[in-house]
Amino acid sequence: MKISTDVPPSGQVRRKAGSGYKPKSFLAMILIGFSIVGLPLIAALVYSAIRIDQLSDQSRNNVYQATQITSGTSVIIGEIMAMERSVQQALVLDDASLLEGYFLGHTKFENITNHLSTISIYPEQRLPLEKMRLLETNLFREILNLTEQPQNLPYLLERFASLLALAQEFSANSFRVIGQEVGNVSEIATQTRSLVEWELLILVPLVIFLALIFSIIIARPIRQIDEAIAQMGRGKLSQPIQVNGPQNLVYIGERLDWLRQRLLKLEDQKIQFFRHISHELKTPLTAIREGADLLAEGVTGSLNQKQQLIAGILHSSSMQLQKRIEDLLNFSALQAEIITLVKQPVSLEKIINAVVIAQNLSILSKNIKIHLQCPDVSLESDKQKLETMLDNLLSNAVKFSPTDGLIGITVVCSENRVQIDVKDSGPGVSDIDGDQIFEPFYQGRNTPESHVRGTGLGLAITKEYAIAHGGNIELIRHTGKPGAHFRLTLPINSSEPTT
Template sequence: MRRSRIGMIGTKLLIFSIIIVLIPIVMMSYVSTDTISDLMTSNQESELDINLGILNERMDSVLVEFDTMTAYTANLPVVVNAVKNNDKDTLQDFANGLEDQSWIDLAVFTDADGNVICASYGDDNAEISSYVKKLLEKNTIYAYDILPNEEASKYSEYELDGNDALTIFTVAPIYDGNSLIGTVTYVDIMNKDDYWVDRVKEVTGDEASIYLNNVRISTTCIKDGVDFVGELADEDIYETVSKKQDVRSTVTINGVPYLAKYSPIYNIDGEVIGMTCVGTPKSPFTALLNSVIQKIFFIAFSSLIVAVFVAVILNKKIVDSIKKLKNSAESFGRGNYDERASIDTGDELEELAESFNKMADEIGKSDKKLKSDAHTLKASFDELKEVDNLKSEILSIVSHELRTPLTAILGYVELLKDETAGKLSEKQKEFISVISENSDRLKRITDNMSDLVTVDNKILDIKRDKINLKKEVNDILRSFDYFAESKNIVLLEDVDNLDIKGDKSKIHQVLSNLIENAIKFSKKQTKVTVMGFEDKGNIHLEITDQGPGIPKEHLGKIFDKFYQIDSSSKREVGGSGLGLAVCKKIVESHGGSIWVESKIGKGTTVHVMFPLIK
């Protein structure tokens, strides 16, 4: 048979050499790219955290500055007296000065209930009382909140484009002694105010944005001189952030992919009302990864070329020696037991050739011995076959010779039972029952012997008649009444009224064998139960005794011919070892099955299944 080149040893060695080179290269490539990728991700995330820290630091520093200014103002005696005396002119001057000195959008003085007394530059109609009250109630100095567009537009220095405003409220309480008499409040609108995000651009050159809900209100991202204020964030991103979780995602800015990190902004109630976002371009990290991959591919290709060159040289030397050994093996295989391999390479191939030669010597010797043993084995087989035939012949003769006198005995026993020869006393009837029962038992043994011979010769004759199993079981149980009573064993029957098709005498033989065994092996003063019910198109019989049980190691052998659990001459219960073997053959010849379940000390259940008449 001609083999393909891929199956030749030289080709395999070449492929093996290539694989040996490629495996470490692939592993190194995987580890290198994976490590660099992890390092890139770690560096990107670190840079995002730095950017986010810069943005948060800018926002925190502004809050501290507002807190310092409002607290200082609230503690000025002139401010305390002005609030106490409702001196609106003095408070108005202070409010205007506070707005001028800082870059807030509104400075407000309120009473203790948060109602506006005056605001910077006459914005006395500022509706911020609810926010002030909330901060006072929660004893909070500053907080982020949402100011409706209509209110925020009154004093925002930028156009809000119909959007609500993300606003910082800073409140400092004004006390007269221990009594709260008012507040000084800063209101700063963050929409379109780039002061917050510009710090990130100045320090790292990366991008930053602030969102109100999912609407961008402040950003460093610009295209053609126009910023991206008013754009909406991805819905999935904002949905995750609204669950109070940071989000890392890839976004595209001016056609450039960025790795971005989003973090929630909370109001005083802990609700998410917006988010901060910082982004760093992925291109520097991607370029580094591509460079590493190109170098790895170059190393891999160069190593592959070298490996192929070396493999070709080594393969020729190895293959030539293998061909010599192959030719010697083929010659030896054709019966030339004098063939020997001659290889001088000083390596394992030479050792293999020496082993081949030793094997050839042993095979030559074994061949001669094998031919001698084969002749002896054939003679032994012929003897065993003759003995087996003799065994079958003896069983057939014995069962035939026993059957004739046994038939006469059974006939006369029936005549005696019918009192044809005269009336019998109760004692005589008892003796006759014993004779009848043991004669029936002997008949079953002869039937088993006869059936075993026919089964072995594969000539078991099966008739197919309608059989009612309930009636058959009841008849058999009645025939064992005396045997059961002698051991004080109760016979119980619960068989459904179901019919099968089969050989009545064979079915009777099977059930008699199984019920007799159950009684024979049961302890005194126990019970034997026969149950029968429909089971998936079959009748399922269960013959259960309360005997000693069968050890687990014997369960697989009890259907073997002549097998007995206790084969000693002193065993309490006798038997030929044929009954269960014949039962199995008869049941299977009817398309059924038989098996045994047993527990030591509790008893045994024999299961028999026969197909029901359809």
């Protein structure tokens, strides 16, 4: 039988049409996920940075303005007093040349008021400052016109008192405005802190939620690929493989599905091969067994003792070979999921006794004792498959039991189920073999060296037949005790479908 193993080029794998945007690569999907998750945090950080920068600028401006106004007001008051002294000296000494100090103070006064006008942005500051500048300008013009007659200056001295009052009013208003601005900055800082706290309170759960969502989205295609590989590893090839996610992972899913289809085709070819080879072997085997039976019965003439021994060996070997072929046939039927149950009421005790009698030759050859405890119970079961299950368990126990060993068969009924325990006195099942002992073709490590190895299908077939009946078979562990212990559980009255 020719098995095709040709592999199509990667570009020829059929692409499934998908809806919506899908990233081209797994890395791109991770980067998109991180970008979306990090975007709210980045926006919050940028906003907080802008607010803090604004507060910093405003605080710096307030401090600068307070410093400039403080120093400027001090200079203005000092210059007003200096100008007043110059005028008084000119008046007392009747010397107009002494007004030189006044003119120098006037120049400094103009410079400092011009500077203060550039940093004073509020009306409460500008109004007294402009009045002060206007009053000082008028005063300067009048003094300039009266420089030749100093004795006419006395009435101008009281103007300096008004000028000093305006300077003090400007200083008071400026500090009041600055105080209000400092309060505003403090209030804005409190609002900003509250806003940042609310942002954190809202954004942290949101970011965690988005991170969980994208973790699920990112992990889903990996999980789908892992499940697909696990399903193929367990031999479950009927379910199509579909991977949702980035384009490169979708492509891997398509390749896995193509591999699943190839394995399914190979599995069908293997089952067909088993079926054909089993039937082809069974036909000549039947002729060999019948010929051995005719020789043993003396149909072709009487046989001496050696000839009888040879005929018996031929008959025994043909029976063993027939059992192996039947195991292959049963296994091929199981793989094709063709398990037909013809249920009928059967006596469990009679079935067990019949199986023991069929194994009597092997039992006697090893001088094994059978300890049977079975109540009179009737099962609704497929008689042939029940015999196969019990025969596999008993032959397995006989195979591994030593000479002069003991095999215990115990039947216990509980509610609507019957429990059949088969124990032998052999080496038992290795811990390594425990999880694989029911796998097809698996041979345990504790097989006796003198024994001819079988197909490794007996326990696998027994498990499938037990499940088909609505029951199960399991390996029971006993720490420190020799021998293997298998427990077969079957329903007494089953309403399960028969196919």
